[in-house]
Amino acid sequence: MTNSKKKVAIFIYSLGGGGAEKAALGLYEGLKADYEMFFVTVSPVTAYDTKGLNVTVLGENDHKTSKLKKLFTTLKLFVAFIKFCRQNKITAVVSFLSRPNIIAAMAKLFCKNLNVIATEHSTISKYYDDGFASKAFLFFLKTAYMLADKVVAVSKGIKDDLVQNIGVSDEKVEIVHNPLDIDTIALMSKEKLENRGDGFVFVTAGRLTESKNYPFLFEAFKTLPDFCRLWILGDGELKSELRFLAVESGIHERVKFFGFCQNPYKYFAAADCFVSASKLEGLPTVLLEAMACGLPIVATDCHSGPREILGGDDEMLFSGIEKAEHGILVSLDTPMYLSLGMQKIIDEDVTRERYKESAKDGLKEFLPEVSISKYRNLIN
Numbered sequence: 001m002t003n004s005k006k007k008v009a010i011f012i013y014s015l016g017g018g019g020a021e022k023a024a025l026g027l028y029e030g031l032k033a034d035y036e037m038f039f040v041t042v043s044p045v046t047a048y049d050t051k052g053l054n055v056t057v058l059g060e061n062d063h064k065t066s067k068l069k070k071l072f073t074t075l076k077l078f079v080a081f082i083k084f085c086r087q088n089k090i091t092a093v094v095s096f097l098s099r100p101n102i103i104a105a106m107a108k109l110f111c112k113n114l115n116v117i118a119t120e121h122s123t124i125s126k127y128y129d130d131g132f133a134s135k136a137f138l139f140f141l142k143t144a145y146m147l148a149d150k151v152v153a154v155s156k157g158i159k160d161d162l163v164q165n166i167g168v169s170d171e172k173v174e175i176v177h178n179p180l181d182i183d184t185i186a187l188m189s190k191e192k193l194e195n196r197g198d199g200f201v202f203v204t205a206g207r208l209t210e211s212k213n214y215p216f217l218f219e220a221f222k223t224l225p226d227f228c229r230l231w232i233l234g235d236g237e238l239k240s241e242l243r244f245l246a247v248e249s250g251i252h253e254r255v256k257f258f259g260f261c262q263n264p265y266k267y268f269a270a271a272d273c274f275v276s277a278s279k280l281e282g283l284p285t286v287l288l289e290a291m292a293c294g295l296p297i298v299a300t301d302c303h304s305g306p307r308e309i310l311g312g313d314d315e316m317l318f319s320g321i322e323k324a325e326h327g328i329l330v331s332l333d334t335p336m337y338l339s340l341g342m343q344k345i346i347d348e349d350v351t352r353e354r355y356k357e358s359a360k361d362g363l364k365e366f367l368p369e370v371s372i373s374k375y376r377n378l379i380n
Contacts, residue, residue: 151168
């Protein structure tokens with residue numbers, strides 16, 4: 001019976017902590033009843049629990065190497081991926097992030113009848129500079145999207161970027177939100193958190209990288225009352241720098257770094273508000289997860305995702321702050337707006353309770369069965 005099923009591979013760079021990685025795992029779980037599933041990564045780095053998951057690793061961790069070196073190693077990975085697809089008779093690939101997208105799409109030239117669905121989670125036009133390696137990667141990425149059978153954008157903002165700035169045809173791009181396992185989140189959020197402490201707790205989560213804009217968040221947070229605290233979940237290359245900045249900003253006694261957490265939801269459930277200061281997003285799954293835990297949200301109105309998730313009106317960001325349908329959006333112009341948005345959640349009981357109540361209503365279009373059904377149609 002198993003042999004009659006289509007053989008589908010999920011292909012991503014690694015299983016290091018991140019939204020795309022979590023989405024890949026969720027998609028694997030959602031599709032495994034219908035297909036013979038394979039999971040393939042470039043790097044062996046793993047942050048998530050992969051018990052029971054058979055992962056094929058094609059290469060080594062070169063996340064910190066130069067773009068030029070990555071360009072050369074991509075050829076080696078390309079050969080390894082073609083070999084994998086042929087040996088396992090793969091009929092469809094759902095790829096995540098730039099290099100896997102390039103490799104999977106190019107493999108169509110050597111693997112007969114391979115259906116490739118490339119998923120884009122970032123605003124590509126914002127990530128590449130004028131250097132040789134960046135231009136080369138962008139060229140190969142544009143070529144990959146021409147070859148792919150379908151390109152999935154996880155938000156409307158990403159689709160607009162692909163069509164307007166990258167040149168992908170509108171007909172080829174389909175918006176499919178990342179699958180969100182709300183039931184599992186609800187269950188995990190019930191785990192007790194020891195030693196919560198007192199005070200009003202803001203929580204944020206994400207890799208400790210430049211795009212998450214933590215210095216901006218620190219500037220906003222340091223103006224809040226002393227009874228406020230900030231929990232930061234996640235790891236990354238800026239960990240030491242941000243710890244030092246917290247000390248330099250005089251907020252280190254009110255800020256706690258938890259690192260990468262296998263169960264961030266127990267922290268969400270114990271906090272009072274989720275805050276995001278990102279400069280750039282695709283579709284920030286972490287906002288959806290926080291909403292699933294019933295948290296009010298304050299987020300910067302970055303490109304793209306927060307406005308789409310929180311139900312903002314494109315014409316309503318007056319004076320740097322907008323009370324959107326499911327949370328507060330603030331301008332990236334100055335940390336003052338983020339501080340004011342956070343202060344509103346502290347001071348305005350009606351606003352805070354309203355967003356707690358509306359949080360789960362805002363998740364209806366992000367239910368996992370909707371996303372899984374769309375991917376199933378693409379694969380078939």
